[in-house]
Amino acid sequence: MxxxxxxxxxxxxxxxxxxxxxxxxxxxxxxxxxxxxxxxxxxxxxxxxxxxxxxxxxxxxxxxxxxxxxxxxxxxxxxxxxxxxxxxxxxxxxxxxxxxxxxxxxxxxxxxxxxxxxxxxxxxxxxxxxxxxxxxxxxxxxxxxxxxxxxxxxKRHAALSAKYSARPPVRLFYEAWNRPLMTVNGEHLISDVIRLCGGENVFAKLPVLAPVVDTEAVLAAAPEAIVASGMGEERPEWLDDWRQWTRLSAVARGNLFFIPPGLIQRHTPRILDGAERLCGQLDEARARR
Structure with missing residues (x-):
């Protein structure tokens, strides 16, 4: 007792x-x-x-x-x-x-x-x-x-990293919003997701965590893929605004992708769902070379 x-x-x-x-x-x-x-x-x-x-x-x-x-x-x-x-x-x-x-x-x-x-x-x-x-x-x-x-x-993160991180790099522009045109730098969590999938953030070296860029800067960076998020669960119409730039590699190869913001812009377990989507999209980009 x-x-x-x-x-x-x-x-x-x-x-x-x-x-x-x-x-x-x-x-x-x-x-x-x-x-x-x-x-x-x-x-x-x-x-x-x-x-x-x-x-x-x-x-x-x-x-x-x-x-x-x-x-x-x-x-x-x-x-x-x-x-x-x-x-x-x-x-x-x-x-x-x-x-x-x-x-x-x-x-x-x-x-x-x-x-x-x-x-x-x-x-x-x-x-x-x-x-x-x-x-x-x-x-x-x-x-x-x-x-x-x-x-x-x-455990899930490690499995994704083992599968995708060493694949041939894909230069990517992540478009968080269109007006103003916003992206992320290399210190942002989204950039870590890009690296997990074997991607390269074309604006990784900018000093601001969520910088505003212009169209000319994106064209000069010549991304092989453009990934947009937006606000809701539907693919934003403004992602297709890039189609006017027919010489851009991402446009010429059909690499304009969308991931719902809840899966990649929130710092939660679901970010690995977003990572799986992104990794699959970058594999599509590799297959179109």
Whole structure:
């Protein structure tokens, strides 16, 4: 009986053990116990919390937190660039998880001033997604589920890398949006997906994470393939605007591709679904040489 009592006591203490983690901004975050009321300030963070088994801990999320389906029912606290501070405070969170590139520093400063712990998330490489899922599981007290999801992600990532990363390179222009014409540089997570598939981002060396470029720069870069995302699940009509440039290799060979933004622009497990599509598209481009 005494051993059983001690075992239960130890289990109880472990369940409420303090948590100390370093976030993606290099800041130490301390929780006296796993978070029970979490507010997510980016759609990809909401999705990763679900992946980490912490769905029932999420009490607030920003607009466009729409995956999985159950995420649509979570109370909204504005958009990731326009967080409603009053709504966040009213939810009495014991943790806010924010996105370094998307949320405003002023908003995060106000949350910290209220005494709310803020954990900054910013995946830049594919494996950072697995790391993030494991971290969120630890913060929410669902460490076993988070670690399992992270391990499954890494296994799938390794299989894709073994299959595609050493294939002949394909020079690629990733078109995130058309007006203004936006792309990503080599530090962006999407560029890591491009590398996974044996592709070369033609604008990898630009200093800005999500730079605006012009048509002349794209033509000068002479990509062999153009991949667009856009806003929704449908192929954007503006992808076909490139067809006027008939001498462009990507046009001449029919290498104008589309990937739904939810599969490549969100830092979530689904990015490997987007990677599989991209890898297949670049194989099509190789076959058309």
């Amino acid at each position: 005494r051993r059983l009592f001690l075992a239960l006591l130890l289990a109880s203490g472990a369940a409420h053990a303090a948590i100390d983690l370093i976030d993606d901004q290099g800041q130490a975050v301390h929780l006296a116990q796993p978070a029970k009321r979490i507010v997510s300030l980016a759609p990809h963070i909401t999705e990763m919390l679900f992946a980490a088994g912490a769905a029932d801990r999420v009490v607030g999320a920003v607009q466009y937190s729409d995956y999985p389906e159950a995420a649509k029912k979570i109370a909204r606290v504005g958009g990731y660039t326009s967080v409603d501070m009053e709504k966040v405070a009213a939810l009495k969170p014991d943790l806010v998880i924010a996105w370094k590139s998307g949320n405003r520093d002023a908003h995060l400063g106000k949350l910290k001033a209220l005494g709310i712990p803020v954990f900054i998330n910013e995946p830049r490489r594919i494996d950072d997604v697995a790391k993030s899922i494991a971290q969120l599981g630890k913060l929410a007290g669902t460490e076993a589920a988070g670690d399992a999801a992270a391990q499954a992600f890494r």
